[in-house]
Amino acid sequence: MSRTTRLLDLLQILRRHRCPVSGTALAQELGVSLRTLYRDIASLRAIGAEIEGEPGMGYRLEPGLMLPPLMFSEEEIEALTLGLRWVQRRADDGLANAAGDALAKVAAVLPGEHRHRMQDSALLVGPGWERRQHVDLEELRRAIRHQSKLRILYSDQHGRRSERVIWPFVIAFFESARIVAAWCELRQAFRNFRADRIEAATATGERYARPRAVLEREWLSTLLPESVSDGAYPACDTHHKRERNMQEEIVFYTNPWSRGGIVHWMLEELGQPYRMEVIEYGPPMKSPEYLAINPMGKVPAIRHGNTVVTEAAAICAYLAEAFPEAGLLPTPEGRGDYYRWLFFTAGPLEMAISLKSANFTLSSEQQMQFGCGSCETAVDTLAKAVAGRRYIAGDSFTAADIYVGSHIGWGMQFGTLDRRPEFEAYWNGLKDRPAHRRTEEAIAKAMPAEPTPSG
Incomplete structure (x- = not known):
């Protein structure tokens, strides 16, 4: 194994762990001595990797580090390009602009051949969901990020309006709709709301009573597990059935x-x-x-x-x-x-x-x-x-x-x-x-x- 490959593997191992990992465990996984491991960590720090820790305490990689372009295969580049282009076409303005910026940043650090492949990708995103939004998805995303309650005015399929206080924690991007999953104080249960039917939304200034991750786990526990037979079909079939x-x-x-x-x-x-x-x-x-x-x-x-x-x-x-x-x-x-x-x-x-x-x-x-x-x-x-x-x-x-x-x-x-x-x-x-x-x-x-x- 070359030293360059070993350094990249070390970064990848650190990215998998949120808690500090001992130097001994890292050295064993890489198949190197502790002395070599310490030198590799020093080398990574020298080129900008934010690795916290010291011998005897363990090491942790701070979030936000962009892996070098050497880590991207041709298929990974195509996946990144397709995914970011999809967000540009299907998400709100804030996410669309962020996706465009991310595409430009990735392209800027790619070697010439890979940059050309990214810019000349044969994978295109066709037209899809186009519905007028009363409330910007960015506002809904902000409420989720801050774990804030929202007071909404919601109109159902027949135009019947209701005012509710919800705890939004997930936005699902379907081809034909954007669904906000939330705990509804009116119904005292989990509910799904079509984003294009939310006519108004105002932050109450209150936080959820429970963490967002806990709400999501409780919500997921109410969903039917996929049957054994579903394994023979693409995973998106189950999501399509739910949307349908x-x-x-x-x-x-x-x-x-x-x-x-x-x-x-x-x-x-x-x-x-x-x-x-x-x-x-x-x-x-x-x-x-x-x-x-x-x-x-x-x-x-x-x-x-x-x-x-x-x-x-x-x-x-x-x-x-x-x-x-x-x-x-x-x-x-x-x-x-x-x-x-x-x-x-x-x-x-x-x-x-x-x-x-x-x-x-x-x-x-x-x-x-x-x-x-x-x-x-x-x-x-x-x-x-x-x-x-x-x-x-x-x-x-x-x-x-x-x-x-x-x-x-x-x-x-x-x-x-x-x-x-x-x-x-x-x-x-x-x-x-x-x-x-x-x-x-x-x-x-x-x-x-x-x-x-x-x-």
Whole structure:
């Protein structure tokens, strides 16, 4: 190994470590003596490398050092050029100008042949995202950099405005949109905001309650892990699916006198635009048009792009997975309870309560045949599941709480469930969520004077 190569390798090793590294460890990795290592560090310092430390204390490379052009391969030069040109075309003015300056600086220190290759690159960035911004992305980036809260005026897909205080911590640059990931104080959850729909933004002068890196980790933990099958496809496919999910329209088919209230609450928690179609009982619900959506001729149902989902529990599970950024999925440790109690409530519990409400008493043999057990056993099982717990799955609010909580709240309201202390405590922790209150208000406005009974 030549001395020049060894010096460059030493720089690269130091760049990998944020904390001081002992001289012994550096010498062992390079395969040289400590004496040689000390001479190499002195040589690097002599040419401007800001290396802190001394023998016995360890060494650390100060950030900001530009590696010499000898470190760049032809493909690395092409990657730098393409990436910086993309930023010039697709980012805000501040980043675009910085990218142009960086291109000029890199080109200035490259040897002649490499400089020509950079200036004559065959990799071009075509036209892409062109949308009018009310708020400069530079202002949003500044808030993220300073970990500052923003008060924003946001307009959704249908032009409905809302004022919120958010803690922005990530900006995602998609081809068709710029998405600001933030903690929303109004929703008390993570939300994604289209940057071009933020009509105004004002710094509050307050810092986040938690560090930006912690918020980002918590947000990432709410996202679905990529499946094994995704490995056969480009990584960008997963990002494209997430972007597509956020852009496709959600149509919600419901009736105020139905279980559609569960899905309505789920959609409000989701924070995504949706269009609601109220289907009247009787002929409209059995029309060919609606039977094409749900052959059972009942509500609720949703259409998300080209995907149709029916059954309230299935809709909640689907939406939580289709929009993981909403934070309605539990951590991996809570997935067992999440699926268990979501589908226990949708299956055995609901069947047992319905049979009892119809004055149908199951024999022991029938309880096994139906698979729901007795109503008393099912209700006791649910009471034990929620006893002393704020949420049904882990330490965070999930789609399972929407489904389980709705059944408990309605059950106590209409007398199909006793007002047990366990149920009341659990439901009291959910019923005042802003999304649930908005759902109740919307249903009350849509409610006819008298219900029209139907099967």
